[in-house]
Amino acid sequence: MAAAMASAAERAVLEEEFKWLLQEEVHGVLRQLQDILKEASHRFALPVGGTEGPVKQENFILDTSSADQVKGVLMLQGDALCQADINLKMPRNNQLLHFTFREDKQWKLQQLMDAVMLQLTRARNRLTTPATLTLPEIASSGLTKMFTPALPSDILVNVYINLNKLCLTVYQLHALQPNSTKNFRPTGGSILHNPGAMFECGSQRYEVSHVHKVECVVPWLNDALVFFTVSLQLSQQLKDKISVFSSYWNYRPY
Numbered sequence: 001m002a003a004a005m006a007s008a009a010e011r012a013v014l015e016e017e018f019k020w021l022l023q024e025e026v027h028g029v030l031r032q033l034q035d036i037l038k039e040a041s042h043r044f045a046l047p048v049g050g051t052e053g054p055v056k057q058e059n060f061i062l063d064t065s066s067a068d069q070v071k072g073v074l075m076l077q078g079d080a081l082c083q084a085d086i087n088l089k090m091p092r093n094n095q096l097l098h099f100t101f102r103e104d105k106q107w108k109l110q111q112l113m114d115a116v117m118l119q120l121t122r123a124r125n126r127l128t129t130p131a132t133l134t135l136p137e138i139a140s141s142g143l144t145k146m147f148t149p150a151l152p153s154d155i156l157v158n159v160y161i162n163l164n165k166l167c168l169t170v171y172q173l174h175a176l177q178p179n180s181t182k183n184f185r186p187t188g189g190s191i192l193h194n195p196g197a198m199f200e201c202g203s204q205r206y207e208v209s210h211v212h213k214v215e216c217v218v219p220w221l222n223d224a225l226v227f228f229t230v231s232l233q234l235s236q237q238l239k240d241k242i243s244v245f246s247s248y249w250n251y252r253p254y
Contacts, residue, residue, distance in 0.1 A: 036231050057082065060216035062168060070170050070212040081107040081159065081166070084147075088155070088170060091210060097152075105146040107159060121232065127225050130160040132189035135171070135199035135208070154206075160191070164222035165215045172210040182207075 058076045072086035084107075088097045101107075138144070138158050144151055151157065156171040169192060176182060176198070184205055187197040197208040 032234055036227050036234075039227060058218075060166065060218060062214035062216050069210070070168070070214050072168070072214065074166055074168065074216055076166075076218065084159075084168075086147075086157075086168070086170075088212075090172075097155075099147040099149065099151065101146050102148045107143060107146065127161060127221065127228070128163060130162050130167075130191045132191055133158065134189045135187060135193055135197060135206070136201055137189075138171075139199075139201045161221065162191075162215075163225065164217055164219065166218050166221075167213060167215040170212040171208050172212075173206040174209040176205040176207055180205075 060074045062072045069089050074081060075083040084101050086099045138156050154173040158169045160167050184198055186199055187193060193208055195208050195211055199206055
């Protein structure tokens with residue numbers, strides 16, 4: 001009898017604690033998450049009206065590669081890469097090529113913005129794990145059509161985010177002749193393709209001859225990564241607490 005009364009009292013206490021968790025802590029954590037995500041979104045969002053002026057343009061100088069083949073500046077305005085100024089020195093003849101974005105083109109930070117408020121894990125992963133693309137996907141992407149003058153057919157360019165860095169990769173290609181004796185093996189998806197990678201675009205087969213990767217640090221991307229990490233930790237802590245009560249309710253001693 002005493003044991004039964006003790007069990008009933010214990011259950012009543014747990015029910016009160018669970019009620020407090022649902023009424024107080026859950027709402028408190030959700031308010032924290034809302035504030036954190038709102039602060040994270042401010043790192044990307046452009047002004048939507050009112051008295052706010054346009055978001056200032058930030059210029060980031062790309063670090064030079066070991067061979068000093070690629071130099072340039074990337075210009076961010078809010079969540080858009082609004083301009084790119086790139087100099088490329090061709091190794092075969094030391095010719096210097098210069099490219100910029102067309103005035104009617106911008107590159108949005110698509111790796112993150114679609115997921116910011118909807119899926120924390122997916123949004124964080126977009127920062128920490130860049131998408132893998134095949135060379136034909138890079139060749140057919142809108143980015144290749146954004147430069148003026150137009151990129152030569154033997155050059156591909158890709159831009160992606162990795163943690164707090166904005167990365168630019170330039171691929172120089174070698175067209176394979178139809179009578180080439182080289183064993184053609186198409187390359188699959190990758191974040192970075194190495195020299196020797198092969199692919200087919202249209203009726204022409206290519207091989208990557210040179211790869212140049214340069215990058216610049218964007219400080220507020222690191223802020224966003226911290227916000228997402230803290231949000232995930234808060235969510236996990238709340239889930240763990242609820243799981244403790246769930247396991248108790250599901251336990252029925254016989």
